[in-house]
Amino acid sequence: MPVETQTIGPDAPGALLRWIETNPYTEYTIICDDRTWPVLGAAVEARLRVAGLPVHTIRLAGPEVVADETRIVEILLQAGPPAGRVFIAVGAGTLCDLTRFASHRSGRPFVSLPTAPSVDAYTSMNAPLVIRGLKVTIDAQQPLAVFADIDVLCAAPPQMIGAGAGDVLGKFTALADWRLAAILWDEEIDEGIVADMDAAVRAVAGAAEGIGRREPDAIATLMRALLDSGSAMARWRNSRPASGSEHHLSHYWETMRLLRGQPALLHGAKVGVGSVLMARAYERLRGMTREQAATRLAATPEPDAEAERATIRAGYGVIADEVMSAQGDLLPLAPERWARLQQDILTQWDAIQAIAADVPAPEEMAGMLRAAGAPVEPAVLGLTAEEVAAGLRYSHYIRDRFTVRRLEAALGLDLTRF
Numbered sequence: 001m002p003v004e005t006q007t008i009g010p011d012a013p014g015a016l017l018r019w020i021e022t023n024p025y026t027e028y029t030i031i032c033d034d035r036t037w038p039v040l041g042a043a044v045e046a047r048l049r050v051a052g053l054p055v056h057t058i059r060l061a062g063p064e065v066v067a068d069e070t071r072i073v074e075i076l077l078q079a080g081p082p083a084g085r086v087f088i089a090v091g092a093g094t095l096c097d098l099t100r101f102a103s104h105r106s107g108r109p110f111v112s113l114p115t116a117p118s119v120d121a122y123t124s125m126n127a128p129l130v131i132r133g134l135k136v137t138i139d140a141q142q143p144l145a146v147f148a149d150i151d152v153l154c155a156a157p158p159q160m161i162g163a164g165a166g167d168v169l170g171k172f173t174a175l176a177d178w179r180l181a182a183i184l185w186d187e188e189i190d191e192g193i194v195a196d197m198d199a200a201v202r203a204v205a206g207a208a209e210g211i212g213r214r215e216p217d218a219i220a221t222l223m224r225a226l227l228d229s230g231s232a233m234a235r236w237r238n239s240r241p242a243s244g245s246e247h248h249l250s251h252y253w254e255t256m257r258l259l260r261g262q263p264a265l266l267h268g269a270k271v272g273v274g275s276v277l278m279a280r281a282y283e284r285l286r287g288m289t290r291e292q293a294a295t296r297l298a299a300t301p302e303p304d305a306e307a308e309r310a311t312i313r314a315g316y317g318v319i320a321d322e323v324m325s326a327q328g329d330l331l332p333l334a335p336e337r338w339a340r341l342q343q344d345i346l347t348q349w350d351a352i353q354a355i356a357a358d359v360p361a362p363e364e365m366a367g368m369l370r371a372a373g374a375p376v377e378p379a380v381l382g383l384t385a386e387e388v389a390a391g392l393r394y395s396h397y398i399r400d401r402f403t404v405r406r407l408e409a410a411l412g413l414d415l416t417r418f
Helices: 012-020 036-050 069-079 093-105 150-154 158-169 171-184 191-206 208-212 216-236 245-259 267-286 290-299 305-325 335-347 349-357 362-371 385-398 404-410
Strands: 005-009 027-033 055-060 085-091 110-114 126-131 134-139 145-149
Touching: 005 012, 005 150, 005 216, 012 036, 012 110, 012 145, 027 036, 027 093, 036 055, 036 085, 055 069, 069 093, 069 126, 085 093, 093 110, 093 126, 126 245, 134 245, 134 305, 145 150, 145 216, 150 216, 158 171, 158 191, 158 208, 158 216, 158 267, 158 362, 171 191, 171 245, 171 267, 171 335, 171 349, 171 404, 191 208, 191 216, 208 216, 208 362, 245 267, 245 305, 245 385, 245 404, 267 349, 267 362, 267 385, 267 404, 290 335, 305 385, 335 349, 335 404, 385 404
Parallel strands: 005 145, 027 055, 027 085, 085 110, 110 145
Antiparallel strands: 126 134
16 A cells, blocks of 8 residues: 655654544654664654653664664564554664564554665565564564654765665666576566656656755655655565665675675665666676677576576575575576577567666766765775675675576676776
C-alpha cells in the first residue's frame, strides 16, 4: 500500500501532532540516536509531552549506529508491550531501517521523521540489515506516514545531502540493469515503475546545482525523489527498481569494511561513486559492435561453477558460504542457460545499445554528483585502490541479480579494468 501521508514542509512535529489527532494510537516510542536527538528527537518528545501524550524515547548511544542484530535486540528490549503503541523513527536511513524491522517483528506500526535527505529508505518496506556481517535485505513494512521538516533537511550535514543525491542519481544505472535483466534474463519488469523512477532521477539531475546550494525547492525535489524511490520498491516488493550494480558495489564495500571493524561510510556516497564506475561499464558497452561482441562471446568459456565458488571464497572470506547459497540459478549456471544467454546477447544487441545510451557518460554523471555536493572519486571516501578493485571484481555476487556486471563477464571482459 502507498504511504498515505507524506509531507515535506515546515514544522514536522506539528504535522505529526495533527496526524495523531486523527489516528487511534495511545502511546508513542521515539527511536533516535545521539546525533538525531538534538536535531529533532528532543523537539518531537517535547511536543508530544506538552500535548499530554504518553511517550517513551529509545536513544541509541555511540558514535556510529549500525543496522545490525545488536541494535535490533537493544530496541526490542527497551520497547515495552505493543498494545496501542506506535514507533516514531527520528533519523536517517539506519534508524529508519532499524525501526522498520523492529516495529514489524513486534507487531507495531511506525512513522518516519527524516533528519536528512540522505537515503531512499523512508517509504520502503524493505530493511537492509547487517546480519552476521553480511548486508541483506529483509521484508518488513512501510511507515504509516512520513513527516519531513524542510528546515531540518536543508540544515543536514552536506555529506548527507550529497549521499542522498548519490543514492538517487545511481538509479540511472540501476534502471539500466533492470532493463538488461528483462531482455537477457527473463526478469519481470514494470514499465510504469521504470517511467516514474526515471522521471524522479531526471528531476534530481536537473536540480543538482540547487541541491548543492541547499535551496529549499531543490532539497524538496531530492526528498520527493527519495520518497518515490522507496515507494517504488514497495510497489515491486523488492529493491530492484532502485538498486543495481552501483548498489552492489556499495554493499560490498560496506560489508567488507564492517567485517574488518572499519566504519561503513555513507551508503548513498558509496552508491554515487559506484554509479560513476558503472557508467564507465555502460560506456564500454556503447563502444562495442555486435561483431566484436560475437568474437568475445565465442572466446569466452562456459562458467565453471567450482572456479566461481573459489572466486567467491577469495572475495568474501568468512561469509563466502552465505554468499554462495544466495546465488540462485546463477550458480551453477546450466549449460543450456549459458548457451541461450550468449544467443540472446547477440539477438538483443541493438536493445542493449539503446539501454546503454540512456546511461549518462561517466563525465556527465560525475558532473551531476559534484554539483550536488556528492563524492565522485573513491579516494575521497577513503576507499583504497585495493578496495575498489575488489569491489569491481566481487560485488556482483552479493545479490542473485543479472546486471551489467554479469553481461560483461559473459563477454569475457576484465571486470577490474576501466
